[in-house]
Amino acid sequence: MALQGTEQTILRDPALFYWILFPITIVMILTGILRHYATVLMNTPPKPASTLAESRERLSLLRGVNLRNNASAVLSKDAFEMRKNYLVSAYQSGEFLKDPASRGQPPANPMTDPAGMEAMMGMMKGNMMMMIPQTLIMSWINAFFSGFVILKLPFPLTIRFKSMLQSGVMTRDLDVRWVSSLSWYFLNLFGLQSVFGFILGSDNAANHMSQQMATMNPAMGANPFQPGQDPDKLYRSEAENLEVMEHFCILDGIEDRILHNIASKEGLV
Amino acid sequence: MAHAPPELHAIQSSSPITTLRLSQQASVILERQLLSEKNPISALIAKQEDPEKYGIIEQLFFSCLQTGDDRSALLCLEQLTRRFGSSNEKVMGLRGLYEEAIAENQSDLEHSLRKYDFSLAENPLNLPILKRRIALLRSLSRPVDAITGLVELLKAVPTDAEAWCELADLYQSQGLSSQAIFSLEEALLIAPNAWNIHAHLGEVLYTCARAAETEVSSRYLRRSIQYFCRSVELCDDYLRGFYGLILATSLQLRREYTADFTQTPSSTSTEDFLPREKVEKLNHLAKKKLEDIVKQRSVDRQVWEHAQGELIAAKELLNRESY
Numbered sequence: 381m382a383l384q385g386t387e388q389t390i391l392r393d394p395a396l397f398y399w400i401l402f403p404i405t406i407v408m409i410l411t412g413i414l415r416h417y418a419t420v421l422m423n424t425p426p427k428p429a430s431t432l433a434e435s436r437e438r439l440s441l442l443r444g445v446n447l448r449n450n451a452s453a454v455l456s457k458d459a460f461e462m463r464k465n466y467l468v469s470a471y472q473s474g475e476f477l478k479d480p481a482s483r484g485q486p487p488a489n490p491m492t493d494p495a496g497m498e499a500m501m502g503m504m505k506g507n508m509m510m511m512i513p514q515t516l517i518m519s520w521i522n523a524f525f526s527g528f529v530i531l532k533l534p535f536p537l538t539i540r541f542k543s544m545l546q547s548g549v550m551t552r553d554l555d556v557r558w559v560s561s562l563s564w565y566f567l568n569l570f571g572l573q574s575v576f577g578f579i580l581g582s583d584n585a586a587n588h589m590s591q592q593m594a595t596m597n598p599a600m601g602a603n604p605f606q607p608g609q610d611p612d613k614l615y616r617s618e619a620e621n622l623e624v625m626e627h628f629c630i631l632d633g634i635e636d637r638i639l640h641n642i643a644s645k646e647g648l649v
Numbered sequence: 650m651a652h653a654p655p656e657l658h659a660i661q662s663s664s665p666i667t668t669l670r671l672s673q674q675a676s677v678i679l680e681r682q683l684l685s686e687k688n689p690i691s692a693l694i695a696k697q698e699d700p701e702k703y704g705i706i707e708q709l710f711f712s713c714l715q716t717g718d719d720r721s722a723l724l725c726l727e728q729l730t731r732r733f734g735s736s737n738e739k740v741m742g743l744r745g746l747y748e749e750a751i752a753e754n755q756s757d758l759e760h761s762l763r764k765y766d767f768s769l770a771e772n773p774l775n776l777p778i779l780k781r782r783i784a785l786l787r788s789l790s791r792p793v794d795a796i797t798g799l800v801e802l803l804k805a806v807p808t809d810a811e812a813w814c815e816l817a818d819l820y821q822s823q824g825l826s827s828q829a830i831f832s833l834e835e836a837l838l839i840a841p842n843a844w845n846i847h848a849h850l851g852e853v854l855y856t857c858a859r860a861a862e863t864e865v866s867s868r869y870l871r872r873s874i875q876y877f878c879r880s881v882e883l884c885d886d887y888l889r890g891f892y893g894l895i896l897a898t899s900l901q902l903r904r905e906y907t908a909d910f911t912q913t914p915s916s917t918s919t920e921d922f923l924p925r926e927k928v929e930k931l932n933h934l935a936k937k938k939l940e941d942i943v944k945q946r947s948v949d950r951q952v953w954e955h956a957q958g959e960l961i962a963a964k965e966l967l968n969r970e971s972y
Contacts, residue, residue, distance in 0.1 A: 432773055432805035443807045443838075450841035456872060459834055631875040634922065637876045639930055642885075642938070 388555045390529060400530050400561050403520065408568040411513045412576050419509050424502060433478045437611055443467065444618045452628055460627045471619035474612055479592035518565065522548075525561035533557045666954055672712040675721035678705065682728065703732060710743060714750045724749060741768065742777025749785060759787055764880035774805065780812070780919055791817055810839040814846065817853070826857045848890045851876035855897050867904065871923060873897045874931070881938075888946075891939040893967060898932035899970060936970065939963055 429435035433476050444467050451460050526548050537545070537556045546554060548562035559567075682702070706725050713722035726740075726747055733740050745761060754756045765782040769775060777802045779802050786795040799816045808814065817832035833850040840846060854873035858866045880890035905925055943963050946952045953960065 421804075429774055430772075432801070435774055435805045436807070439806055439808050444840045446808070450838045453841040454834055454837040459831075631879055634875055634878040634882065635927055635931055638882055639927070639934065641882070642934055 388558075390558070392529070396528060396530055397458070400525050400528055401564065404525070404561065404564055405507065405568060407517060407520075408565070408572055409575060409579075411517060413579065415509055415513055416576070416580050419506065422505050422509070424498070427498065431478075437476055437478045439612070440470075441614055441618060444471065444615075444622055448621060448625060449467070453630055455627075456629060457627050460629075464622055468619045468622050471622075473617040474615065476614060476615065477612060514569070518562075521565050522564055528561040529554070529558045530561050530564060531559050533559060657862060668715050669711045670714040671709060672718050672721070675709055675713050675718060676724075679721065679724050682706070690962075707743070707925065710747075713745065714878075721730060721749055722750070736776050738772075738777050739866065741775065742781050745778060745785075749788075751886070755789075758785065761785060762789070776802075776806070776809075785947055787819065792823055795819055796814075796823070807835075808839055810836040810843075810846075813839070814849075817849075821853060821856075826853060826860075829853050830857075837939070842883055844880040844887055844890065847876050847883065848882035848887065848893055851880065851890075851893050851897065855893060855900070856909070858897075860950060862904065869898060870901055870904070874901065874923070874928075875956065878931075886938075886942055888942050890934045891942065892959075892963055893937045894935040895932060895970060898928050898935065902930050902932065936967060940967060943967070 398465045403476055447463055447467060453462075456461070470476060484513040529546075529549060532555075533545075535557070539556060542556050544566075545556060545559045547566070549558075592643060690855050703833065710722050710725035710729070713719070713725065726743055730740055735741070735744070745765060748761050748764075749758060752761060762782065762785055765785065768778050769782065774841060779798070783795050783798045783802065785791075786798060796816065796819050799812060799819065803809065803812055803816065813832045813836035817829040817836065820826070820829035820832060829854055830850065833846060833853060837846050837850065851873045854869045855877065857871055858870035860866065874894065877890055877894040877897055881887055881894060884890065901923070902925070905928075920931055943960055946956060946960055
């Protein structure tokens with residue numbers, strides 16, 4: 381540990397600054413941009429349904445969800461009961477399925493199902509887009525710049541930051557404020573998101589966080605079923621959800637509400 | 650771009666005047682587009698093409714067709730085709746629309762219909778073409794076929810509110826009111842906050858209620874009042890909603906008034922019984938609101954131009970109801 385109060389000085393060649401710090405930063409930015417465009421190019425949009433029956437299978441689930449969410453705003457009791465009964469029985473009998481004959485059979489193996497294969501390939505491609513450049517750049521930095529201390533932060537830090545800022549430099553006594561080249565790479569990797577946002581727009585593909593989010597909740601218009609998922613099971617659970625629903629309607633007593641609201645507004649004016 | 654281009658206003662309103670104005674500017678807008686395409690420097694500067702640009706061209710296309718400027722419409726269509734390719738579903742739909750518009754006789758329209766069937770055989774889920782086909786069937790006055798087609802479409806795409814509304818309209822034109830009500834309810838389930846659909850449902854219910862004076866119709870009337878109320882609750886200066894509310898509550902008042910003589914009040918079901926003073930209050934309030942709206946909008950010249958028709962109708966209703 382350095383003595384308290386004394387400034388640790390290391391004589392650095394200023395060329396280190398220009399030949400390591402800037403190249404790493406620039407390379408990181410350029411690969412980010414390249415990755416964005418490569419992802420855009422290789423990205424295949426989710427395949428739309430090709431037949432009426434397929435589209436029906438996909439969208440009928442949304443109908444149940446819509447009923448569940450919005451019935452209270454629209455329907456009277458009779459209309460609600462009618463729809464509920466219809467949808468529940470249709471879900472349970474598998475009326476909306478693409479081929480009702482294959483109902484109850486185990487889902488096709490996603491490896492053999494061409495549609496599932498395609499989705500998996502899409503995911504693979506996305507992951508590869510992240511993995512390959514990162515590995516390449518990291519090995520490049522390790523090969524050329526390992527062990528260099530390239531800059532000194534203008535503010536003091538606690539000892540805990542040592543492992544973050546000085547990876548690749550095996551000294552115990554070096555002040556935490558010194559940053560090694562490998563750490564500079566990691567800082568860039570996580571810190572350049574806003575730069576990419578500035579250059580490429582907010583929904584860029586270089587941002588790996590957004591990519592992870594996208595795989596978690598796919599857009600509503602796309603296929604709600606993940607590959608390998610059995611629509612029949614989803615239908616059954618939706619039918620259960622619908623069955624336990626109680627009817628209430630915001631149209632009940634709306635006249636009083638209107639009278640009250642508008643009258644109070646008029647009263648204020 | 651500090652100010653919104655004037656052509657964007659037309660997208661929001663559908664009055665004939667704005668449509669006409671927009672189509673009169675067709676040559677100017679198209680020229681501007683062409684210039685910016687030809688100029689390589691501006692093409693370089695514009696980093697990404699403006700997504701609104703093609704929305705404007707599409708709007709212009711509709712306006713030109715409506716006003717009979719088929720040549721400009723064709724130019725618009727060509728621009729869209731150049732950008733999106735002729736196999737794009739939406740462009741195919743627009744091309745079909747254009748061909749229908751320039752068709753001179755029945756056989757041309759039949760020809761379009763066959764073309765639609767042909768492209769549907771290739772891709773059975775081509776939504777714009779499916780919809781055009783239904784619209785064409787309707788304009789060929791084959792509403793039953795149109796309804797069948799639309800039901801098929803809705804089986805495949807049950808989450809399309811536009812299609813449900815169109816189906817309701819078709820049913821209504823065939824006099825099948827309860828089916829129309831069902832379809833509108835479906836549309837509302839998809840878009841629960843659409844006050845215009847609420848008001849529309851109210852109108853359909855009101856028409857049903859007016860047709861006959863029975864137990865069922867009084868229930869329709871009751872529901873009609875509810876939906877009108879909901880629509881003005883969602884949008885508190887919606888002229889059409891207040892208009893409908895006045896009509897429905899007046900009818901209710903008249904009904905009850907005559908009913909007092911013919912039948913005992915106990916025959917009306919108690920659960921959805923609306924006391925007379927509340928209906929009166931609602932009627933009164935709706936009139937007041939409508940008067941305010943009419944007064945307010947008549948002053949503003951621009952608004953007056955856009956909404957002339959409905960304002961005049963509202964005034965007339967107020968005059969009629971005032972004595």
